[in-house]
Amino acid sequence: MEVDMWTRIAQNLLPAPRCHLCQAPTTTTDGLCGACARDLPRLGAACTHCGLPLARAEAGTLCGSCLADPPPFDQALMPFRYAPPIDRLIGALKFRHDLAAGTLLGQLLASAVAGRSVDSLFPIPLHPARLRERGFNQAAELCRVVARAHDIPWDSRSLQRLRATPAQHISSRRERLRNLRGAFAWQGNTPPARVALIDDVVTTGATARAAAATLKRAGAEWVEIWAVARTPPTHTGNF
Ligand SMILES: [Zn+2]
Numbered sequence: 001m002e003v004d005m006w007t008r009i010a011q012n013l014l015p016a017p018r019c020h021l022c023q024a025p026t027t028t029t030d031g032l033c034g035a036c037a038r039d040l041p042r043l044g045a046a047c048t049h050c051g052l053p054l055a056r057a058e059a060g061t062l063c064g065s066c067l068a069d070p071p072p073f074d075q076a077l078m079p080f081r082y083a084p085p086i087d088r089l090i091g092a093l094k095f096r097h098d099l100a101a102g103t104l105l106g107q108l109l110a111s112a113v114a115g116r117s118v119d120s121l122f123p124i125p126l127h128p129a130r131l132r133e134r135g136f137n138q139a140a141e142l143c144r145v146v147a148r149a150h151d152i153p154w155d156s157r158s159l160q161r162l163r164a165t166p167a168q169h170i171s172s173r174r175e176r177l178r179n180l181r182g183a184f185a186w187q188g189n190t191p192p193a194r195v196a197l198i199d200d201v202v203t204t205g206a207t208a209r210a211a212a213a214t215l216k217r218a219g220a221e222w223v224e225i226w227a228v229a230r231t232p233p234t235h236t237g238n239f
């Protein structure tokens with residue numbers, strides 16, 4: 001009797017779950033109501049290798065730059081365009097350390113990669129100076145949620161960043177790639193055969209290329225890129 005009474009009181013005290021975006025009451029477990037989940041900016045037709053949005057894509061379609069110069073990673077999964085409200089959520093995680101936004105984005109990424117089979121996850125590391133300044137690595141926050149959702153081990157130590165991301169004004173792809181050569185180092189045991197690199201947003205793909213190449217050199221056979229969002233292409237040949 002007494003237990004029932006306390007259970008009832010506790011239930012009345014607990015706030016009803018609300019949609020993270022519109023605050024409407026929701027019964028879903030991922031923190032979004034049905035309407036907001038439907039309105040998310042899904043990437044849609046994209047290169048099956050690098051995720052570059054394409055006007056029309058059929059199964060197995062590759063973009064021009066992947067045909068001409070295949071990236072060192074084997075597959076990229078990026079469920080969303082970097083557009084509202086995904087860009088706002090990523091900003092909230094990155095610049096305000098909004099953990100609720102991080103959990104939501106991590107869960108969205110986790111459902112996008114359901115069914116993939118990899119042995120270990122590696123968040124794209126921040127340069128140590130940037131990590132000190134920010135206090136946390138947003139990619140590691142996402143990685144933690146995805147790893148827990150699919151019960152995959154993750155490692156935020158073996159892949160290290162030796163140099164910061166090149167400035168955005170370096171616009172030529174060749175220059176960016178040259179700048180990122182040697183940006184990452186591997187300091188651990190041989191990685192498992194199949195791995196995924198986790199990031200919040202892929203912009204030029206130069207970082208993903210450099211990190212994937214480092215994992216391949218360390219001994220990984222299959223490297224996937226799992227990122228929440230892809231920026232819309234502003235010019236061709238991003239990868
Ligand atoms: Zn909503």
Ligand SMILES: [Zn+2]
Binds near residue numbers: 048049050051052239
């Ligand atoms: Zn491509």
